[in-house]
Amino acid sequence: MKIGVVGTGYVGLVQGIILAEFGQQVICMDVEKDKIDLLNKGIVPIYEPGLKAIMDRNVEAGRLTFMTDMEYTVQNCDVIFIAVGTPPKEDGSADLTYVIDVAKNIGKFVNSYKVVVNKSTVPIGTGQLVKETIQSIFNVRNKEYSFDIVSNPEFLREGKAVSDCLSPDRVIIGSESERAAEIMKQVYKVLYQNDTPFVFTDIQTAEMIKYAANSFLAVKISFINEMALLAEKVDANVQKIALAMGMDERISPKFLQAGPGYGGSCFPKDTNDIVEIAKKYGEELKVIQGAIDANKKQKLRMVEKMMKSMNGMKGKTIAILGLSFKPETDDCRDAPSIDIIKGLCDKGASIKAYCPQGMKEAQWRLAEFAQSITYCEDEYEAIENVDAAVFVTEWHQFREISLTKMKSLMKDHYIFDLRNLHANNKVVRQLYKYYPVGRR
Numbered sequence: 001m002k003i004g005v006v007g008t009g010y011v012g013l014v015q016g017i018i019l020a021e022f023g024q025q026v027i028c029m030d031v032e033k034d035k036i037d038l039l040n041k042g043i044v045p046i047y048e049p050g051l052k053a054i055m056d057r058n059v060e061a062g063r064l065t066f067m068t069d070m071e072y073t074v075q076n077c078d079v080i081f082i083a084v085g086t087p088p089k090e091d092g093s094a095d096l097t098y099v100i101d102v103a104k105n106i107g108k109f110v111n112s113y114k115v116v117v118n119k120s121t122v123p124i125g126t127g128q129l130v131k132e133t134i135q136s137i138f139n140v141r142n143k144e145y146s147f148d149i150v151s152n153p154e155f156l157r158e159g160k161a162v163s164d165c166l167s168p169d170r171v172i173i174g175s176e177s178e179r180a181a182e183i184m185k186q187v188y189k190v191l192y193q194n195d196t197p198f199v200f201t202d203i204q205t206a207e208m209i210k211y212a213a214n215s216f217l218a219v220k221i222s223f224i225n226e227m228a229l230l231a232e233k234v235d236a237n238v239q240k241i242a243l244a245m246g247m248d249e250r251i252s253p254k255f256l257q258a259g260p261g262y263g264g265s266c267f268p269k270d271t272n273d274i275v276e277i278a279k280k281y282g283e284e285l286k287v288i289q290g291a292i293d294a295n296k297k298q299k300l301r302m303v304e305k306m307m308k309s310m311n312g313m314k315g316k317t318i319a320i321l322g323l324s325f326k327p328e329t330d331d332c333r334d335a336p337s338i339d340i341i342k343g344l345c346d347k348g349a350s351i352k353a354y355c356p357q358g359m360k361e362a363q364w365r366l367a368e369f370a371q372s373i374t375y376c377e378d379e380y381e382a383i384e385n386v387d388a389a390v391f392v393t394e395w396h397q398f399r400e401i402s403l404t405k406m407k408s409l410m411k412d413h414y415i416f417d418l419r420n421l422h423a424n425n426k427v428v429r430q431l432y433k434y435y436p437v438g439r440r
């Protein structure tokens with residue numbers, strides 16, 4: 001079976017490579033020529049641990065190719081995955097322009113039966129919209145081909161995308177057609193034949209599962225962040241609270257780490273989008289809206305806390321350690337670091353920033369503040385002569401930082417540890433004016 005994956009971003013590229021690793025013939029297609037050129041030179045355009053080695057061996061084995069040719073991809077593949085971006089519009093709803101473009105191209109080039117699989121996160125009803133779009137192009141072409149639509153949402157986490165795709169918690173297949181569902185079992189044969197749970201359902205339910213899962217995780221994070229807020233006021237310890245809560249199997253300890261608020265390309269986008277979807281049906285999703293509001297406040301609260309503890313920001317220099325929205329990725333989409341830096345600059349601070357992978361992307365996202373930000377080679381250069389150091393992302397190397405060396409390099413000695421990396425270290429409290437999240 002030949003599989004085409006349209007869109008080679010964080011999702012399409014990883015899925016395409018892993019499907020090749022599962023033994024399928026895969027074409028990864030993208031409109032961005034620069035990206036495809038890099039891939040054809042053996043360069044992975046994103047930072048995702050473990051991906052390159054798997055890519056190399058599948059290219060070598062002749063199972064994986066990269067191209068910009070949509071016509072070739074459609075005509076030579078039996079199954080076509082749509083894995084393009086669905087970024088948020090101004091009103092918070094998902095922009096389906098790229099998905100519809102791909103659907104139009106599929107309609108334009110189809111020459112035999114195809115299974116069109118939607119992997120992008122899309123509003124409920126998009127499967128139907130993709131079907132109608134392809135059909136409308138057939139009408140223009142005055143041709144008719146049979147095809148089926150499948151919704152197969154993706155649950156990978158950036159930074160852990162390889163292992164998440166190699167052994168997912170579950171695979172969701174939403175389809176109206178037995179034939180397409182059988183083909184999807186072949187696509188994921190390796191997973192279907194091991195113990196991976198498969199959920200077969202209709203297209204709308206599959207589409208909604210993705211939003212429900214992401215929203216639930218976002219709610220969990222906002223919940224613990226509110227507990228952190230209260231814990232600070234009553235002098236309790238949010239980490240112990242999360243630990244003890246998580247011992248109840250019904251709650252689980254996962255996604256109970258208090259921090260600067262959730263970021264990334266999906267939780268903020270998908271929570272806003274599901275709220276907008278519900279509004280179209282006259283419904284208000286109060287729990288999810290609450291999580292969104294709490295998350296916005298959480299990011300602002302970080303800046304307020306620094307302002308209050310340091311008596312304002314005018315003339316102060318702050319080291320920001322970690323720019324990507326989480327460790328092990330270069331992705332800075334909706335990263336808390338961006339809002340925090342903007343907030344600090346607005347209050348008059350100068351920034352020294354360092355991130356193991358997120359520097360390049362953060363620089364263009366923060367272009368309007370370029371004059372107030374110095375980008376540094378490493379964490380020690382970033383903290384030299386600063387008034388405060390802020391741990392924004394929990395990169396492993398920041399856990400290992402020498403606190404004594406830090407002390408000698410900094411001008412004043414505030415640490416805002418937004419990930420509680422050093423919260424259990426007694427030395428940090430002796431050496432610094434130390435502010436963790438959700439505990440004294």
Ligand SMILES: NC(=O)C1=CN([C@@H]2O[C@H](COP(=O)(O)OP(=O)(O)OC[C@H]3O[C@@H](n4cnc5c(N)ncnc54)[C@H](O)[C@@H]3O)[C@@H](O)[C@H]2O)C=CC1
Pocket residue numbers: 006007008009010011012029030031032035083084085086098101102119120121122154155156157158265266
């Ligand atoms: N990033 C993540 O961790 C996850 C993302 N998702 C969802 O997957 C989808 C893709 O997300 P990412 O991979 O992060 O996006 P991305 O922005 O990294 O990649 C999208 C790719 O699609 C390409 N593209 C756009 N229009 C195209 C067209 N007409 N033909 C061919 N290629 C085209 C772009 O050039 C880009 O390379 C989104 O709906 C997202 O919500 C789902 C699970 C995880």
Ligand SMILES: O=C(O)[C@H]1O[C@H](OP(=O)(O)OP(=O)(O)OC[C@H]2O[C@@H](n3ccc(=O)[nH]c3=O)[C@H](O)[C@@H]2O)[C@H](O)[C@@H](O)[C@@H]1O
Pocket residue numbers: 121154155156157158159214217221254255256257258259260261262263264265266267325326
């Ligand atoms: O739809 C998506 O794109 C993906 O979104 C998330 O994955 P991702 O955004 O890569 O990263 P997460 O590890 O979920 O973290 C998201 C944000 O929540 C924050 N977070 C996470 C966990 C936690 O306990 N506390 C917390 O603040 C992280 O710092 C980060 O800003 C989901 O975990 C994936 O299942 C999903 O496929």
